[in-house]
Amino acid sequence: MISFVIIYYAFLILACCVAAYYKYRTALLILFTLLCVSLISGLLGGADVLVNITIFVALLAAAAGLSYSFRESLIQVLPPEGAKLMRTAPLTAAFGLLVIIAYIIAAVFAPVIAPFGEAEVVGSSFAPPDDVMLLGGDQLGRDLFSRLIYGARNTVGIALLTTAIAFIVGTLAGLVAASMGGWVDQVLGRIVDTLMAIPQLIFALLLLTIVGTSVINLILVIALLYSPLIFRLARAVAGNIVVMDYIEAARLRGESTWYLITQEVLANITAPLAAEFGLRFCFVFLAISALSFLGLGIQPPTADWGSMVRENATLISFGATTPLIPAAAIALLTVAVNFVVDWMLHISSGLKE
Amino acid sequence: MTQDQSVLLEIKDLKIEGYSDEQWIEIVHGVDLTLHRGEVMGLIGESGAGKSTIGLAAMGFTRDGCRISNGTVLFDGMDLTTATRSERRALRGSRIAYVAQSAAASFNPAHKLIDQHTESALLHKVNTKTESQEDAVELYRRLRLPNPEEIGFRYPHQVSGGQLQRAMTAMAMSCRPDLIIFDEPTTALDVTTQIEVLAAVRDIVDQFNTAALYITHDLAVVAQMADRIKVLLKGDEVEEAETRKMLADPEEDYTKSLWAVRSFKREQKPAPPEGETPLISVKNVSASYGPVQVLDGVSFDIHRGRTVAVVGESGSGKSTTARCITGLLPPTDGEIFYDGEKLPPRYQDRKKDQLRNVQMIYQMADTALNPKKSIGEIIGRPLKFYSGLRGADLKKRVDQLLDQIELEPSLYYHRLPSELSGGQKQRVGIARALAADPSFIICDEVTSALDQLVAEGILRLLDRLQDELNLAYMFITHDLATVRSIADVVVVMKEGKVVEMGPKDVMFKPPHHEYTDLLLSSVPEMDPDWLTNLLEQRGTDNIGEAATQKKT
Numbered sequence: 049m050i051s052f053v054i055i056y057y058a059f060l061i062l063a064c065c066v067a068a069y070y071k072y073r074t075a076l077l078i079l080f081t082l083l084c085v086s087l088i089s090g091l092l093g094g095a096d097v098l099v100n101i102t103i104f105v106a107l108l109a110a111a112a113g114l115s116y117s118f119r120e121s122l123i124q125v126l127p128p129e130g131a132k133l134m135r136t137a138p139l140t141a142a143f144g145l146l147v148i149i150a151y152i153i154a155a156v157f158a159p160v161i162a163p164f165g166e167a168e169v170v171g172s173s174f175a176p177p178d179d180v181m182l183l184g185g186d187q188l189g190r191d192l193f194s195r196l197i198y199g200a201r202n203t204v205g206i207a208l209l210t211t212a213i214a215f216i217v218g219t220l221a222g223l224v225a226a227s228m229g230g231w232v233d234q235v236l237g238r239i240v241d242t243l244m245a246i247p248q249l250i251f252a253l254l255l256l257t258i259v260g261t262s263v264i265n266l267i268l269v270i271a272l273l274y275s276p277l278i279f280r281l282a283r284a285v286a287g288n289i290v291v292m293d294y295i296e297a298a299r300l301r302g303e304s305t306w307y308l309i310t311q312e313v314l315a316n317i318t319a320p321l322a323a324e325f326g327l328r329f330c331f332v333f334l335a336i337s338a339l340s341f342l343g344l345g346i347q348p349p350t351a352d353w354g355s356m357v358r359e360n361a362t363l364i365s366f367g368a369t370t371p372l373i374p375a376a377a378i379a380l381l382t383v384a385v386n387f388v389v390d391w392m393l394h395i396s397s398g399l400k401e
Numbered sequence: 402m403t404q405d406q407s408v409l410l411e412i413k414d415l416k417i418e419g420y421s422d423e424q425w426i427e428i429v430h431g432v433d434l435t436l437h438r439g440e441v442m443g444l445i446g447e448s449g450a451g452k453s454t455i456g457l458a459a460m461g462f463t464r465d466g467c468r469i470s471n472g473t474v475l476f477d478g479m480d481l482t483t484a485t486r487s488e489r490r491a492l493r494g495s496r497i498a499y500v501a502q503s504a505a506a507s508f509n510p511a512h513k514l515i516d517q518h519t520e521s522a523l524l525h526k527v528n529t530k531t532e533s534q535e536d537a538v539e540l541y542r543r544l545r546l547p548n549p550e551e552i553g554f555r556y557p558h559q560v561s562g563g564q565l566q567r568a569m570t571a572m573a574m575s576c577r578p579d580l581i582i583f584d585e586p587t588t589a590l591d592v593t594t595q596i597e598v599l600a601a602v603r604d605i606v607d608q609f610n611t612a613a614l615y616i617t618h619d620l621a622v623v624a625q626m627a628d629r630i631k632v633l634l635k636g637d638e639v640e641e642a643e644t645r646k647m648l649a650d651p652e653e654d655y656t657k658s659l660w661a662v663r664s665f666k667r668e669q670k671p672a673p674p675e676g677e678t679p680l681i682s683v684k685n686v687s688a689s690y691g692p693v694q695v696l697d698g699v700s701f702d703i704h705r706g707r708t709v710a711v712v713g714e715s716g717s718g719k720s721t722t723a724r725c726i727t728g729l730l731p732p733t734d735g736e737i738f739y740d741g742e743k744l745p746p747r748y749q750d751r752k753k754d755q756l757r758n759v760q761m762i763y764q765m766a767d768t769a770l771n772p773k774k775s776i777g778e779i780i781g782r783p784l785k786f787y788s789g790l791r792g793a794d795l796k797k798r799v800d801q802l803l804d805q806i807e808l809e810p811s812l813y814y815h816r817l818p819s820e821l822s823g824g825q826k827q828r829v830g831i832a833r834a835l836a837a838d839p840s841f842i843i844c845d846e847v848t849s850a851l852d853q854l855v856a857e858g859i860l861r862l863l864d865r866l867q868d869e870l871n872l873a874y875m876f877i878t879h880d881l882a883t884v885r886s887i888a889d890v891v892v893v894m895k896e897g898k899v900v901e902m903g904p905k906d907v908m909f910k911p912p913h914h915e916y917t918d919l920l921l922s923s924v925p926e927m928d929p930d931w932l933t934n935l936l937e938q939r940g941t942d943n944i945g946e947a948a949t950q951k952k953t
Contacts, residue, residue: 292771
């Protein structure tokens with residue numbers, strides 16, 4: 049252990065010196081901060097903390113390396129335009145893309161990848177991880193790993209569908225309000241105000257209690273609750289477009305409102321809407337997980353990350369990490385989507401380094 | 402004159418690069434410039450010539466995404482390219498001042514003029530607050546601002562555009578700088594207001610022996626202001642000479658072409674036969690935005706194949722008249738006839754054919770073309786919409802139109818507006834109007850956002866199209882040179898009323914209505930003595946807004 053500690057510090061100090069000598073300012077600052085943190089935590093927590101730090105840094109480096117090789121191979125594979133776009137992508141965005149692709153593959157090929165069925169009881173309840181059940185069993189003895197993979201299909205699929213519906217409804221209404229103005233704008237605006245006046249989660253619980261819990265109801269209710277936010281965004285950005293001279297020219301030509309919003313306005317607001325889509329997807333996703341956790345979302349035995357956290361929550365008191373794995377799956381996707389969204393916002397804002 | 406005439410600013414082999422598409426591109430290719438104390442140098446050139454970039458570099462500043470890659474900027478012996486940030490900051494505002502194009506955008510609307518005025522004097526610890534306030538009043542007086550004691554305590558929105566521009570010049574003088582950089586200070590102003598700013602700038606430069614760089618694209622203005630003129634083209638110097646010599650005898654072909662720009666003049670067409678039904682007839686039209694009345698009983702006729710120029714200052718109701726004719730703003734009173742037939746006041750109520758016949762070309766080609774649509778789609782849409790053309794027929798007609806506006810179809814059909822220059826965009830705007838096969842086109846300040854050479858090309862194109870297609874134009878403009886070159890009939894508007902109207906040859910000969918006279922005599926001429934003579938003739942208190950008010 050002592051040799052590990054000596055090598056650890058020696059390596060860090062050497063790296064700091066190299067960075068300083070070659071004037072890599074950022075690298076030097078990061079390394080030196082790491083050195084200081086290691087010194088303090090090493091004094092307080094002993095060598096184990098240093099091992100954990102090493103593992104953590106190694107994981108980060110592995111993720112960065114993976115993202116880097118993923119991005120570079122995409123640049124090689126994609127046609128020129130896509131390659132040019134990827135070249136501007138930061139590593140975080142490449143990492144986000146990689147994670148999202150992995151989730152999509154898991155969701156689409158769930159029955160092939162998962163070793164067991166979604167509701168199949170394999171072992172004893174709360175069985176510890178072994179060669180058969182990679183992540184152990186849940187409270188009924190079902191394979192947690194298989195349910196995690198099926199959960200991707202249900203949770204992500206439903207969230208995607210919900211967000212899409214919310215966007216279609218919200219964008220359309222927003223564009224109509226912006227381009228027609230007058231009383232249409234007023235009526236739509238007041239409806240939206242009313243919907244937004246009620247706290248979302250409470251309203252969702254209320255509506256789901258009234259209409260009953262089924263997957264379709266869940267999708268429709270959450271889409272309804274999220275469309276006002278998209279309405280407001282679409283109306284605001286379209287408001288800047290409809291005052292342009294080319295819209296006036298189209299109006300004077302006698303074009304219909306439908307042509308105006310689909311042909312002239314929509315193409316000019318796709319960037320902010322796409323960015324919002326990524327962000328809103330995360331919120332919808334978390335809302336569904338929250339509802340499932342409360343028991344009003346996706347119903348058992350369908351696998352869903354939110355309810356998986358709730359079902360295994362008792363294990364936390366025994367210090368097991370099992371309930372945290374589905375939670376981590378949620379967190380990882382949220383982070384990944386946000387990385388990609390940040391990148392898209394950066395592109396659409398036209399900022400340069 | 403015993404004033405100090407030593408060299409103040411010396412720029413040598415200045416190269417500036419801009420960052421675009423992931424590489425550095427040189428935008429100024431080695432320009433030299435020497436400016437003595439008390440001297441005014443005019444920098445002229447088209448947009449993209451690097452005038453403003455050089456002007457800013459004279460302060461040791463570059464815009465974001467630009468860098469000075471070579472050369473030195475010696476200001477009073479100090480190299481600004483190698484000076485530290487704080488050294489340069491100490492100079493700016495105190496020894497070098499900058500006057501921007503739009504004073505309205507440069508003043509902070511939340512603070513009073515005088516507070517903004519004293520800011521740099523306090524910052525550089527030149528004066529105490531009271532001293533610099535007294536100094537501000539003195540400067541306002543010298544710049545002949547009305548109520549110099551009181552005007553500084555107003556907010557920027559409470560004074561007019563010309564006054565604001567003068568207040569900004571006063572602000573630049575607050576620390577008595579050695580050098581002022583004027584970046585198109587009068588471009589956004591009306592001709593009548595422009596004069597007061599020009600006179601003020603010239604006075605101040607004379608009185609304090611200040612050196613100045615005067616950046617503009619208007620040759621007539623630079624002829625009044627500058628001692629020496631430097632002509633720039635695409636980041637290169639074309640030539641430099643003393644003003645009178647440059648005007649009388651330019652050496653380079655490019656300079657000659659700039660000088661010749663205002664030569665385009667079309668013969669006035671004969672008056673239409675007596676009793677012909679006018680194509681467009683505006684009768685007693687009044688209109689208002691909310692409670693504010695902007696048009697008051699406007700009447701005029703436009704005949705087939707003729708051009709009617711509507712002139713007046715900003716706010717005189719020129720564009721509002723156009724909005725009434727197109728139906729965007731239904732008039733509160735009065736009627737508009739198309740070929741003897743009454744047009745419904747709202748465009749929504751008009752028939753497709755009525756809409757088709759009245760087309761519009763906009764001032765800002767940037768906002769008039771959908772940035773996400775290709776040129777082919779933009780021009781093709783009216784064809785599809787009105788005549789139902791499809792497929793190969795549509796493509797053929799679009800190609801014809803592109804030929805007509807002198808753009809090569811195979812090159813431009815698939816391009817996006819962002820890939821065109823300003824003049825080319827304006828041409829596409831014209832093609833879109835032509836695609837509807839109209840008989841009447843409203844041209845709303847179509848050349849005012851363009852460089853003079855490009856603007857002349859557009860005017861020639863419009864003139865040719867008029868001959869070929871027998872179009873009638875309503876030409877809204879504040880530029881009387883444009884009127885001189887293209888109009889058949891001139892309508893002068895002021896405060897929502899038509900003050901005078903008649904054929905061009907009559908209108909440009911005295912006697913005029915007083916207001917027309919004021920407008921005409923305020924247009925700068927290429928003669929370097931023009932401003933001096935005009936001021937002698939009118940008196941220093943009788944220019945700009947003061948003069949406008951007297952004629953009311």
